[in-house]
Amino acid sequence: MVEHLETAEAQIQDEMELVYGYPESLTRASTHYCPGCVHGIVHRLVGEVLDELGIRERTIGVAPVGCAVLAYNYINTDFVEASHGRAPAMATGLKRVNPDKIVFTYQGDGDLAAIGTAEIIHAANRGELITTVFINNAIYGMTGGQMAPTTLSGMVTTSTPTGRDCRLAGYPMRMSEILAQTAGAAYIAREMAVDLASIRKTKQAIKRAFLTQMNGLGFACIEVLATCPTNWNVDPWSAMQWAKEHMSAYYPVQTFKMTDEVKALRV
Amino acid sequence: MVEHLETAEAQIQDEMELVYGYPESLTRASTHYCPGCVHGIVHRLVGEVLDELGIRERTIGVAPVGCAVLAYNYINTDFVEASHGRAPAMATGLKRVNPDKIVFTYQGDGDLAAIGTAEIIHAANRGELITTVFINNAIYGMTGGQMAPTTLSGMVTTSTPTGRDCRLAGYPMRMSEILAQTAGAAYIAREMAVDLASIRKTKQAIKRAFLTQMNGLGFACIEVLATCPTNWNVDPWSAMQWAKEHMSAYYPVQTFKMTDEVKALRV
Amino acid sequence: MRHEETVFSGFGGQGVLFAGQLLSYAGLAEGLYVTWFPSYGPEMRGGTANCTVILSEEEIGAPVVRHPTAAIVFNGPSFTKYEPLVKPGGLLLVNSSLITARSAREDVRAVFVPATDVATELGNVRMANMVLLGGFVELTGLVSLQTIVQQLDEHLSERQRKWLEPNERALHRGAELARQSG
Amino acid sequence: MRHEETVFSGFGGQGVLFAGQLLSYAGLAEGLYVTWFPSYGPEMRGGTANCTVILSEEEIGAPVVRHPTAAIVFNGPSFTKYEPLVKPGGLLLVNSSLITARSAREDVRAVFVPATDVATELGNVRMANMVLLGGFVELTGLVSLQTIVQQLDEHLSERQRKWLEPNERALHRGAELARQSG
Amino acid sequence: MGRGMVVIDVDRCKGCGLCTHVCPVNILQLATDTYNAKGYHPVVVTDAEACIGCASCATICPDVVFTVYRRKRQPRVAAVGA
Amino acid sequence: MGRGMVVIDVDRCKGCGLCTHVCPVNILQLATDTYNAKGYHPVVVTDAEACIGCASCATICPDVVFTVYRRKRQPRVAAVGA
Amino acid sequence: MVKQLLKGNIAFAEAAVRNGLEAYFGYPITPQSEALEHLSGRMIEEGRVFLQAESEVAAINMVYGAACAGVRTMTSTSGPGFSLMAEGLSYIAGSEIPVVVVNMMRGGPGLGNIQPSQADYFLMTKTAGHGDFHPIVLAPSNVQELIDDVALAFELAEKYRTLVLIAGDGSIGQIMEAAELPPMQPVRKTRPAWATTGAQGRERNVITSLYLGAANLEVVNKRLQAKLMEIKHHEARFSEVQTEDAEVLLVAYGTSGRICVSVLREARREGLKVGLFRPRTLWPFPEERLAELSHQVRGIMVVEMSAGQMLEDVERVAQGRVPIRFHGRMGGVIPMVDEIKLDLDALAADVAVR
Amino acid sequence: MVKQLLKGNIAFAEAAVRNGLEAYFGYPITPQSEALEHLSGRMIEEGRVFLQAESEVAAINMVYGAACAGVRTMTSTSGPGFSLMAEGLSYIAGSEIPVVVVNMMRGGPGLGNIQPSQADYFLMTKTAGHGDFHPIVLAPSNVQELIDDVALAFELAEKYRTLVLIAGDGSIGQIMEAAELPPMQPVRKTRPAWATTGAQGRERNVITSLYLGAANLEVVNKRLQAKLMEIKHHEARFSEVQTEDAEVLLVAYGTSGRICVSVLREARREGLKVGLFRPRTLWPFPEERLAELSHQVRGIMVVEMSAGQMLEDVERVAQGRVPIRFHGRMGGVIPMVDEIKLDLDALAADVAVR
Numbered sequence A, B: 001m002v003e004h005l006e007t008a009e010a011q012i013q014d015e016m017e018l019v020y021g022y023p024e025s026l027t028r029a030s031t032h033y034c035p036g037c038v039h040g041i042v043h044r045l046v047g048e049v050l051d052e053l054g055i056r057e058r059t060i061g062v063a064p065v066g067c068a069v070l071a072y073n074y075i076n077t078d079f080v081e082a083s084h085g086r087a088p089a090m091a092t093g094l095k096r097v098n099p100d101k102i103v104f105t106y107q108g109d110g111d112l113a114a115i116g117t118a119e120i121i122h123a124a125n126r127g128e129l130i131t132t133v134f135i136n137n138a139i140y141g142m143t144g145g146q147m148a149p150t151t152l153s154g155m156v157t158t159s160t161p162t163g164r165d166c167r168l169a170g171y172p173m174r175m176s177e178i179l180a181q182t183a184g185a186a187y188i189a190r191e192m193a194v195d196l197a198s199i200r201k202t203k204q205a206i207k208r209a210f211l212t213q214m215n216g217l218g219f220a221c222i223e224v225l226a227t228c229p230t231n232w233n234v235d236p237w238s239a240m241q242w243a244k245e246h247m248s249a250y251y252p253v254q255t256f257k258m259t260d261e262v263k264a265l266r267v
Numbered sequence C, D: 001m002r003h004e005e006t007v008f009s010g011f012g013g014q015g016v017l018f019a020g021q022l023l024s025y026a027g028l029a030e031g032l033y034v035t036w037f038p039s040y041g042p043e044m045r046g047g048t049a050n051c052t053v054i055l056s057e058e059e060i061g062a063p064v065v066r067h068p069t070a071a072i073v074f075n076g077p078s079f080t081k082y083e084p085l086v087k088p089g090g091l092l093l094v095n096s097s098l099i100t101a102r103s104a105r106e107d108v109r110a111v112f113v114p115a116t117d118v119a120t121e122l123g124n125v126r127m128a129n130m131v132l133l134g135g136f137v138e139l140t141g142l143v144s145l146q147t148i149v150q151q152l153d154e155h156l157s158e159r160q161r162k163w164l165e166p167n168e169r170a171l172h173r174g175a176e177l178a179r180q181s182g
Numbered sequence E, F: 001m002g003r004g005m006v007v008i009d010v011d012r013c014k015g016c017g018l019c020t021h022v023c024p025v026n027i028l029q030l031a032t033d034t035y036n037a038k039g040y041h042p043v044v045v046t047d048a049e050a051c052i053g054c055a056s057c058a059t060i061c062p063d064v065v066f067t068v069y070r071r072k073r074q075p076r077v078a079a080v081g082a
Numbered sequence G, H: 001m002v003k004q005l006l007k008g009n010i011a012f013a014e015a016a017v018r019n020g021l022e023a024y025f026g027y028p029i030t031p032q033s034e035a036l037e038h039l040s041g042r043m044i045e046e047g048r049v050f051l052q053a054e055s056e057v058a059a060i061n062m063v064y065g066a067a068c069a070g071v072r073t074m075t076s077t078s079g080p081g082f083s084l085m086a087e088g089l090s091y092i093a094g095s096e097i098p099v100v101v102v103n104m105m106r107g108g109p110g111l112g113n114i115q116p117s118q119a120d121y122f123l124m125t126k127t128a129g130h131g132d133f134h135p136i137v138l139a140p141s142n143v144q145e146l147i148d149d150v151a152l153a154f155e156l157a158e159k160y161r162t163l164v165l166i167a168g169d170g171s172i173g174q175i176m177e178a179a180e181l182p183p184m185q186p187v188r189k190t191r192p193a194w195a196t197t198g199a200q201g202r203e204r205n206v207i208t209s210l211y212l213g214a215a216n217l218e219v220v221n222k223r224l225q226a227k228l229m230e231i232k233h234h235e236a237r238f239s240e241v242q243t244e245d246a247e248v249l250l251v252a253y254g255t256s257g258r259i260c261v262s263v264l265r266e267a268r269r270e271g272l273k274v275g276l277f278r279p280r281t282l283w284p285f286p287e288e289r290l291a292e293l294s295h296q297v298r299g300i301m302v303v304e305m306s307a308g309q310m311l312e313d314v315e316r317v318a319q320g321r322v323p324i325r326f327h328g329r330m331g332g333v334i335p336m337v338d339e340i341k342l343d344l345d346a347l348a349a350d351v352a353v354r
């Protein structure tokens, strides 16, 4: 296949210019994600950003426990696999002894907003110079679609068979709003990946988040509203429409904290 | 001693009226706290509130791990001793199976704002019908005065011998501001216990917090700015002045969240 | 003594696990000891699914076996994996719609049923599992087709009720084809 | 063979632990094996503090003993606790300023020094620990008073430097009194 | 007997001194010579007559040392007749 | 050859269909008959000429299936001469 | 009640409901999440308490809280989640509260994978957390035993006021078998006298594991140890297959245990006098009976889905009387009958019973 | 370098600094907080990394992260904190990363108290977390050994890429003794090839404990077990006192071990031929030598500050050759020489060496 591509490229070298090519910072492995899973899109965005910033060789990723547990098979940097929810603590250890390197965590909403609540909040509060990409798909994907802290009210999951009853099961948690309360956070924003525009915007935000770290400005976290077609039981495109309509209604797509230095960054 | 008191009381029955007597909801045990420790004052306030609300016999307390670990020796209700930081989880278990009972946690800043971050935030977010009294003395008292998440910038502790350097050790954490972000919280306020007025105000807040639970209005937490004369290395009175001046400067004494129902409560 | 160790294997989505369960229900209904043991994993698509169903007159020890007495293979990869493993004298039931390969083994009874095509004819590609199950029951006589149909009736969820009738036809059609090619 | 198992016991704040450490430093300086073992607990005030100091010419096994060869008791509760425990033939050094009780034991050498009063005379009640330590050294000859003074010199923190001289006097005064009453 | 009166549970006192700072009529002091059972210099009332029964001491005391009384309102006549 | 062109890495495609919804000229479709190595109906281009090389497909594709090219700006003369 | 085809995870969850489970707190983890999912519906239906916690740490402390209130409560998890419960389990043991925890073991260490394993034997039987204590550990090897063990677990937990663990594995959780569920029981109406339910008209109750002063804590430890001794003497359970005339003894529990039944059948068919000793309690370990058997047989083979953990207990009990051989598979691999059989034959040869 | 009077907690902390400790992450807990406090000043002075974590869970995962970067890193804690690290420790074992953890044991279970204890023996030696693994466990019994064990711990951790625990107790942490500190070492300049430091001009490094598929994980487990076997054969350490002619053998480690030295002296004075076997590594347990001795002596007495945990290993190794007596204290009580001596005399009488 790759060969085939090369020849194809050869042919058209002269007449055509490349407008989208395979990101260097991604491995060639095909992901294990379900068809249309947003994890794939955001992995790609991270790869593109690492390429554009030219930091692949000085970046260390921290994979979560969640569907993205195998992120290290796809994002082509040094990687470690954290225990469930502790990625920010592990990233803290990595960064403190590698201050000149770029360390990022990639976490799901169960990983970051449930079991990992303390670790993410304290990493943010310490202003750890790490970057967090937070995929909010309102569900526990990997384990079969149980309720996540971010599951919307009334949403049916395998652990809320009659729909989430917030009075019993708690309310959908707005993590970005909470992280923005910490003194150490330099850049906290919520984006989504549900159409071309929002995907492009998400990429810019992720890029700014990495630049925040590269410039030593503090902790940065980009929450990305995403989908889980499999556990939502809808096709990928409908899932995106649903997310655009319902998730962004409860989870405002917004920049919650951005210090002046971060604002000043040219992305 | 007690006898002596009784006779004394007898004598003066007719001429005098009692304006302050020993709270029924406190045991007669003398506390293990250091002289002038604010834990003693807040224990007393809790006792007075339980008396005034007449709920001693239906209340279950959850003691923290911290200097207040022996709170159950002093507050005269059913009590359980939680593991460090997990009091809100234990209280959740207790309350869910005792919905008609009153359950409160009494926690320090290491217990609640460090190791117990996830448990308190999720209890708040679930709107657990429990009440939390949170003693912020900016230090780990019990273990010998190490830095707490709430330790002020530059403050010298046994684990920040040259003063807290926030860039390395993280920033003082404002927990009430964070808890106020959760959907399940009905009443979140920060008070202090550093002089007569603030002590009286703190008592009203604690009373309102219990009433919030009694009326099923949601989670309530009262943060109390306090002192630790021993580990601050100052006399109790100076400690109170210091807290009044410096702690309340960084930790605004304020009501961060109060639902209309809670506002409507007559305290 | 009735004793059969059967592997059902195919793509996720081909109804492999349900076919196995249906056989298990039938076995139980006919008073046999039963174990149904699935391959399980995290939510990852496009994987292969399989389950081992053991029906026996004596209490069952190991719920998985290296050499099944019968294998029902729904797709190519499953054929490759299980064709060599079937016990000598055992049965290899193949969905010939998706599997062109032929077995080189002399010591197993290989039966080929174009289950996917038949299912498509009958109106839903997803009924291939019933075609194969029908064939299996016909070939082994392990349980009666009636019992299978009864159990199908009992265990089809409301939403799938409408498929009861077609599925029945698929079962019978599979039995038929097996009888011929078997 | 020089071997002494000494318990220092009193209120927290009476300098019990430091007196024990000073003896330990001296023992080390004179080439003895040394262990200093404190009672320790959470931050709770008004408790009693004590430590066991063992000086010996042979390597030390157990760092705590049930029956010390010497007990230096700074207050009433400590007297009550350790008076019965001292080894027969052992030394019981008592701060008679705070302890009015007398020992009924014939088999121990009980010496009474009004350490708190002496310390107050010398300008600081907190030096009672040095008075008693001076007395102890005088009575046991376990280490030389000079060594104690040297070590005091070495281990007084900057802030306490000004107390070196008075503490020295306290040590000598303690020795003196012990010589007389001993 | 003054307008107010406090009963002090001496052995509960830890001599922290907080009450001495808040008594509006300044009649609370730590004993300098005596110790209580706990080994602290306990609080003492220097002028019982002056107590106004405001309970400020009780409000700040961490160790529930104080019981506070205030004289009941008496009909003025009685006062005169006295 | 049109203004744009996409190269499709067929066996990476999972047939999720997302790209088919965002192609502005509607030339992307899932194959109905053929399967790829993964067993999915892969995307196919129905009218290569129409591609404008906007890379929308690549932007939304979770599986990096597309490589996208756009015709280089040619000097008008050349165009005429052609 | 007739037998029905039940999946292990659903079976133990439903069994708990029918045994009057009043509150369940848990956090999803494969391979036991179906239990949590089943309870998320059933408990609410029954008007009881179900709560998905924010973590296993929270879950075990919620269970701790509910147990202090004197209700039947439990949680279920697997390897990594079980590790996270260690501190809470130690507190529960220290304060002598009845709690039931199911651990459907999976491949480790670390994240490992989700296939069946028995590698948490040490962690469950020797301690489960810091300090001196042993939980009672039940080891079912089929769905019916799993169902029955739920009732037993609650009974023992409450009888001794102690922690009871059910040691399952991914295989027992995922398998479907015919089994019979107990009849439905309502939740207990009364609460035990020691429970913290509000001190209304009685002395207040305080539940703690803190005992300042070594002497005080030692008293508690001695009481705890005395209780454990009593449990050790009365609650050791095991089952045997054809041990009467056995010359070679298979020792295995849980899934390994049932697999060994097949091994035994094959070997017997070939005339090898083999017996099976299957511990039903891992703690207390059925030492007495195994010691007896170690006098009778000429060789022992231990089969585990681990590197050899129960093996150490067998060695300790057999005291070198007969050679002990070990067949272990790791990482989630299920031992195969034919492979075990090979080792068994080898052992038989060594000890010259063949 | 001359000997100085050092407190155990300060001693091991300073020893770590001098052995080139590059990063410390920890959470305060008595009775080891002085170590954290000492490092909070020293590490910053030396321009190295010190961070007080938000919990022990965070601390061990920070250590995990720093260790993945290939630096010398450690944490220290006590009972409850050690329990909370169980999951992280299992991940560390599973990904074969060199890490050192000090556990100054205190009275348990639960919150217990803060007095010295040896009741975490099982938790430390048998597993420390879910899944199949053993940490190397060093057991110092005085401040000098504690200091020396820090160097040894790092050496072994890095040699075998494994988890090494130092099993101390409150007493070793609080005692002051004369000891010699090693000379100051700077931090290592280079990072090992496997470390995740950014894939600059090399293949990228991935560190994980996840292995999907039972077969794959079993391969890793086998490698892990092979390594543990190697450690078992080469790293078992112990020290002996007057065992040559011993008829009765004392077996104890750490604080119990040093106390037994006094017991031995008294007994010898009275002419009883007693020896002391003091394991310096609890895992690997020095089985071979103890087995030898169990042939030589006529009775064994195990002394522990627990209900009898190492006791099980002694029983397993001695294989019933000689009677084994146990003297244990719990809840933070330090065993007293005279009481141990009484039990020893009783044993001596039983086995008729007196």
Ligand SMILES: Cc1ncc(C[n+]2csc(CCOP(=O)(O)OP(=O)(O)O)c2C)c(N)n1
Pocket (backbone or CB within 6 Å): A065, A066, A067, A068, A084, A107, A108, A109, A110, A111, A112, A135, A137, A139, A140, A141, A142, A143, A148, G027, G028, G029, G030, G056, G080, G081, G084
């Ligand atoms: C300690 C622990 N608890 C639970 C699990 C099981 N588990 C694996 S992933 C996961 C949640 C995944 O959800 P999320 O973080 O939202 O990621 P997603 O799959 O949705 O991308 C859980 C609970 C585990 N592996 N470890």
Ligand SMILES: Cc1ncc(C[n+]2csc(CCOP(=O)(O)OP(=O)(O)O)c2C)c(N)n1
Pocket (backbone or CB within 6 Å): B065, B066, B067, B068, B084, B107, B108, B109, B110, B111, B112, B135, B137, B139, B140, B141, B142, B143, B148, H027, H028, H029, H030, H056, H080, H081, H084
């Ligand atoms: C799991 C665990 N970690 C650490 C400790 C040690 N510890 C006891 S209390 C405490 C902190 C107390 O500080 P805080 O919560 O602020 O209470 P305070 O004493 O200041 O009132 C710590 C770290 C413990 N007991 N358990």
Ligand code: SF4
Pocket (backbone or CB within 6 Å): A032, A033, A034, A036, A037, A038, A039, A067, A137, A141, A142, A227, A228, A229, A230, A231, C043
């Ligand atoms: S389960 Fe959901 S989150 Fe996981 S890969 Fe599938 S679609 Fe994506």
Ligand code: SF4
Pocket (backbone or CB within 6 Å): B032, B033, B034, B036, B037, B038, B039, B067, B137, B141, B142, B227, B228, B229, B230, B231, D043
């Ligand atoms: S240490 Fe501080 S918090 Fe604890 S009792 Fe003393 S003064 Fe109060």
Ligand code: SF4
Pocket (backbone or CB within 6 Å): E004, E005, E006, E022, E023, E024, E025, E026, E027, E028, E050, E051, E052, E053, E054, E055, E056, E057, E058, E068
């Ligand atoms: S009651 Fe008021 S006046 Fe009387 S002593 Fe107390 S503070 Fe002073």
Ligand code: SF4
Pocket (backbone or CB within 6 Å): B036, E012, E013, E014, E015, E016, E017, E018, E019, E020, E042, E043, E060, E061, E062, E063, E064, E065, E066
């Ligand atoms: S405030 Fe209470 S404890 Fe403090 S000195 Fe006054 S009476 Fe005593």
Ligand code: SF4
Pocket (backbone or CB within 6 Å): F004, F005, F006, F022, F023, F024, F025, F026, F027, F028, F050, F051, F052, F053, F054, F055, F056, F057, F058, F068
């Ligand atoms: S590049 Fe644009 S026009 Fe061409 S196929 Fe992709 S989306 Fe359609």
Ligand code: SF4
Pocket (backbone or CB within 6 Å): A036, F012, F013, F014, F015, F016, F017, F018, F019, F020, F042, F043, F060, F061, F062, F063, F064, F065, F066
């Ligand atoms: S978006 Fe990608 S994976 Fe989905 S159908 Fe289009 S090409 Fe295939």
Ligand SMILES: [Mg+2]
Pocket (backbone or CB within 6 Å): A108, A109, A110, A135, A136, A137, A138, A139, A140, A141, A148
């Ligand atoms: Mg998710």
Ligand SMILES: [Mg+2]
Pocket (backbone or CB within 6 Å): B108, B109, B110, B135, B136, B137, B138, B139, B140, B141, B148
């Ligand atoms: Mg505090």
